[in-house]
Amino acid sequence: IVSSEHRGQNITALCWDTSTLRVFVGDSVGKVSCLRAGSSKLGKGSAFVIFPVQTVTTVDSRVVQLGYQDGRLLVSSLSRCYLCDTEKEKFWRVGNKERDGEYGACFLPQNRGLLVGQPPLLYCARPGSRIWEANFNGEVLSTHQFKKLLACPPVPLITYRNEPNYNPAQSSPQSLGFPKLDQNLLTWTGSAIYIFTPQNGQVLLWTEVKDLVDIAVHRNELFCLHGSGHLSHLSLLSAERCVERLLRRESWTLAAAVCCMFQHTITTSRARKSIPIDRLEYLKSQLSSSAQTELINQLEEVILKLEPLDSASSSRRSSISSHESFNVLDCGIYRVISRRGSQSDEETSSLMNQSVSEEERLKEFSFVQEEDQVDHGKNFSCYIW
Structure with missing residues (x-):
C-alpha cells in the first residue's frame, strides 16, 4: 500500500481495525486518515486493488495516540482527546x-x-x-x-x-x-x-x-x-507460576530468591496446587549450605509459614471473594468491578x-x-x- 496523504509530515500514530483490515494514520499536523488493505475475502487479485485513502478528521495539534473499538476512533492530540463515530461521521470532545x-x-x-x-x-x-x-x-x-x-x-x-x-x-x-x-x-x-x-x-x-x-x-x-x-x-504471570517455571529450569537460586521476595503469595494455600511443600523442601536441598546460608534461612522461614491446601484462612478468603463482583482479564489479573x-x-x-x-x-x-x-x-x- 502506498499513500501520499501525509506527504511532508511525520507519521506519529497508527491503529488497526482488524475486522475490516483498515489502518488509521495520524501525523504531526493533526491529520487523521484511513486506508484499507486488500483481503482474500474480496476475491483473487484483491491485494492489488488500490483503495482510496479517506481523511477522517484534522485535529488541533500533533496526534499522540489512536485507538479503535466497535466503530469508534479515539484520537489523542497534544491538547485534548476526540471521539469519532467512523460510520456516522460524528465527533465529540472528551x-x-x-x-x-x-x-x-x-x-x-x-x-x-x-x-x-x-x-x-x-x-x-x-x-x-x-x-x-x-x-x-x-x-x-x-x-x-x-x-x-x-x-x-x-x-x-x-x-x-x-x-x-x-x-x-x-x-x-x-x-x-x-x-x-x-x-x-x-x-x-x-x-x-x-x-x-x-x-x-x-x-x-x-x-x-x-x-x-x-x-x-x-x-x-x-x-x-x-x-x-x-x-x-x-x-x-503470577508469582507461583514464575517459581514453578524456574524450578523446571533448575534455576535454584533465582527460584529461592523469588519465593522469599514474594512470600505473601507463595505461603498462601492457593499456591500449594502449583508449589507443594515437598517441592520447596527439594529447592532448599539444592542450595549450597556453605555459600547460601542466608538464603537457606530465609527459605526455611517461608516454608514454616506455608498454609496447607485447605486452610481456614483460605476458606475465609474464598468466602470474602464470593461476595465481590470481579472478572478476570486475559492476563489473569482479577479486576474488581465498581x-x-x-x-x-x-x-x-x-x-x-x-x-x-x-x-x-x-x-x-x-x-x-x-x-x-x-x-x-x-x-x-x-x-x-
Missing part, C-alpha cells in the same frame, strides 16, 4: 479541559464477567499522574489520581545477569505525564513501566526498564522497543488516593527477565508476573 503535552488515551473493553455486552470505557491521560475515565460517548465519569499511589517502590526486574534487589522503603510521589495508554491501563516513560487497575484505583505495579521507546501489547505479552534498536519480550456516579473533570475527582500497602502490592506480581541459554547476549526474553 472532557472540557485542555492540556499541553504528550498524553495518551485508550479503550478498555468490558467483555468479561458481569460486564459482557457493556460499551467500552475510555481512559485519557492528564497532567500530574491523573487519568480521566469516560463512557463510550466521551462523557467524563471520574478522574483517577495516581501521584500518591506511585510513592511505592518499584518491583524489581529479576534477571540471570543480576541478583534481584528490592528495597521496600517508600519513595517520593511521582508526577508523571503518560504519553501512551494501552488496555488494562499499561503506560510507560523512557525509564519505567506502570500498570494500573482503574476499577479499584490502584497501582498494580511499576518497574524500572531502561531506554524505552515504545511498547506493543498482546494479551499478557509486552514487546518493548529500546532506543538502541533491540527488542525485549515481557510477560505478566460503580461510580457521574463525575466530570478534575474538580470531581474520584477518591482514589488511598495507598496500597506494600504487602498487598507484592502479593501477586513481580517483574522477571529470564535469558535463554544462547551464545548471543541480545537473544533473551523477559517474564513478568
Whole structure:
C-alpha cells in the first residue's frame, strides 16, 4: 500500500481495525486518515486493488495516540482527546479541559464477567499522574489520581545477569505525564513501566526498564522497543507460576530468591496446587549450605509459614471473594468491578488516593527477565508476573 496523504509530515500514530483490515494514520499536523488493505475475502487479485485513502478528521495539534473499538476512533492530540463515530461521521470532545503535552488515551473493553455486552470505557491521560475515565460517548465519569499511589517502590526486574534487589522503603510521589495508554491501563516513560487497575484505583505495579521507546501489547505479552534498536519480550504471570517455571529450569537460586521476595503469595494455600511443600523442601536441598546460608534461612522461614491446601484462612478468603463482583482479564489479573456516579473533570475527582500497602502490592506480581541459554547476549526474553 502506498499513500501520499501525509506527504511532508511525520507519521506519529497508527491503529488497526482488524475486522475490516483498515489502518488509521495520524501525523504531526493533526491529520487523521484511513486506508484499507486488500483481503482474500474480496476475491483473487484483491491485494492489488488500490483503495482510496479517506481523511477522517484534522485535529488541533500533533496526534499522540489512536485507538479503535466497535466503530469508534479515539484520537489523542497534544491538547485534548476526540471521539469519532467512523460510520456516522460524528465527533465529540472528551472532557472540557485542555492540556499541553504528550498524553495518551485508550479503550478498555468490558467483555468479561458481569460486564459482557457493556460499551467500552475510555481512559485519557492528564497532567500530574491523573487519568480521566469516560463512557463510550466521551462523557467524563471520574478522574483517577495516581501521584500518591506511585510513592511505592518499584518491583524489581529479576534477571540471570543480576541478583534481584528490592528495597521496600517508600519513595517520593511521582508526577508523571503518560504519553501512551494501552488496555488494562499499561503506560510507560523512557525509564519505567506502570500498570494500573482503574476499577479499584490502584497501582498494580511499576518497574524500572531502561531506554524505552515504545511498547506493543498482546494479551499478557509486552514487546518493548529500546532506543538502541533491540527488542525485549515481557510477560505478566503470577508469582507461583514464575517459581514453578524456574524450578523446571533448575534455576535454584533465582527460584529461592523469588519465593522469599514474594512470600505473601507463595505461603498462601492457593499456591500449594502449583508449589507443594515437598517441592520447596527439594529447592532448599539444592542450595549450597556453605555459600547460601542466608538464603537457606530465609527459605526455611517461608516454608514454616506455608498454609496447607485447605486452610481456614483460605476458606475465609474464598468466602470474602464470593461476595465481590470481579472478572478476570486475559492476563489473569482479577479486576474488581465498581460503580461510580457521574463525575466530570478534575474538580470531581474520584477518591482514589488511598495507598496500597506494600504487602498487598507484592502479593501477586513481580517483574522477571529470564535469558535463554544462547551464545548471543541480545537473544533473551523477559517474564513478568
